[in-house]
Amino acid sequence: MTVSEQEINDYVARVRSALADLPPAVRDELTEDLPEHLAVVAAEAGGSLVERLGAPEAYAVELRAAAGVGAGRRRLGGRLTDFTGRARAQLRALDKQLGPPLGYATVREFLRLFAPGWWVLRAYLAAMLLTVVSTGGSFGLLPRVDGNVQAGLMVLAALVVASVALGRRGDRLRTWPRRGLVAGNVVLVVFALSALANAEDRLGYTDYWYDQTAVDGRYEHIRDVFVYDSEGRLVENARLFDQNGDPIRLGYPDCPDLRDPHGTGNPLLRAYPYCPEAAPFGPRPTSAGSRPVLPPLPVPSGDPRPSEAPTASPAVTPSGAASPSPAATPSAEPTG
Structure with a gap:
């Protein structure tokens, strides 16, 4: 220049x-x-x-x-x-x-080697910041625009081009544009650090070495799963799987495992419900003040339950039949 x-x-x-x-x-x-x-x-x-x-x-x-x-x-x-x-x-x-210990006259010259990578990272952080603004605070690894990943990737591509062009012309910026660029970089760095802290906080839920399988945002509030059979009875030690045989894990175990008080088992294999005593429906009431009972599933009409097999009656001996008499044994007569 x-x-x-x-x-x-x-x-x-x-x-x-x-x-x-x-x-x-x-x-x-x-x-x-x-x-x-x-x-x-x-x-x-x-x-x-x-x-x-x-x-x-x-x-x-x-x-x-x-x-x-x-x-x-x-x-x-x-x-x-x-x-x-x-x-x-x-x-x-x-x-x-x-600078000399790094092999360059100044540290600034060494850091210039990372400038292209920072330009791309800056565009990604800007896209993720737009994702947070458009989705109200929730975000994943890919940028989204109102929840649309395709639109988010298009915005990311445009931001990468703009960030690279801005980085190549950064030396020619005047005082106030340069200060604005520095301020924007600081904002993105602070956002990145807060996002990392948020991710670390989310990983803090794995105090039980438990990894949640995300299904949908609608199920983020679930803490436990209770399975009932067709008669309204609580099924304990239940495990959930999808069509591929992969386990479906929802919620987080907030109560100790009474089946493994010493914690020697694998928490990933912990069955539902985590807290059986917190079941929303209880057994058939034996006294007043019991928990509500989940009614059994009704039997569909036109599909009667199988009737009991008829009991076989004892065989009848036909009357009038002459019983065979025992054969006479010939006796030996002495001959005169």
Whole structure:
């Protein structure tokens, strides 16, 4: 990027303005060779004067320190400018000190390698922020516009193009557009950190090492599942599966597992209901004040229950039948 003569003049004017509290002779002496120095810096490759030397106000602070000239009595705004300039000067010095261990002259040059990745990440964070605004606070991994993933992906693609174009032109932005860009980046970083904290909080529900299978947003309020048979009786130790054989897990076990008081089992295999004593319907009432009872399912009409099989009657012996008489055994007669 080529530094124009106008930029050099503007830089000198801002430095002299920051030194306005000094006597004119001192100010002229400090800035006498400044245009020539800036021209030499401008002849070097890469970046604007602000990027190479810092803000003019910070440069004026360095001139004061080098000349040993005090700031005198200045307005609060001027003192704040000096403080900001000193802070920037320290950051620049630290930037130069930490750069060589990374293999670069400054840390800023090293971080520029990650600029394209940040441009894409910035677009993704902006799309997710729009998702939160349009959905009222709920979001997943993909951006959505009023719950529509396809529209969210289209918005994401447009934001990626805009973010990359803005990143490539960032060095040519004026003061206020540049500050607006920095403010937007800060907002997106804060949003990303809050989203990570929210995700960590949601993972905190796995105190029981239990991973919920999301089914639909309508079931997020479910804490337990109670299964009843056709007669209205509570089924304990029940497990739910979908058509593929994958377990369906809803809710979170808020009560201890009385079937495993020592916690030696696998909480992922914990059956329903988690808290049988909290069942909304109870057994048939034996006294007043019992819980409501779930009535049995009615038997459909035209589908009678199978009748009992007839009991076989004992066989009848036909009457009038002559019983065979026992055969006579011939006796041996002695012969005379």
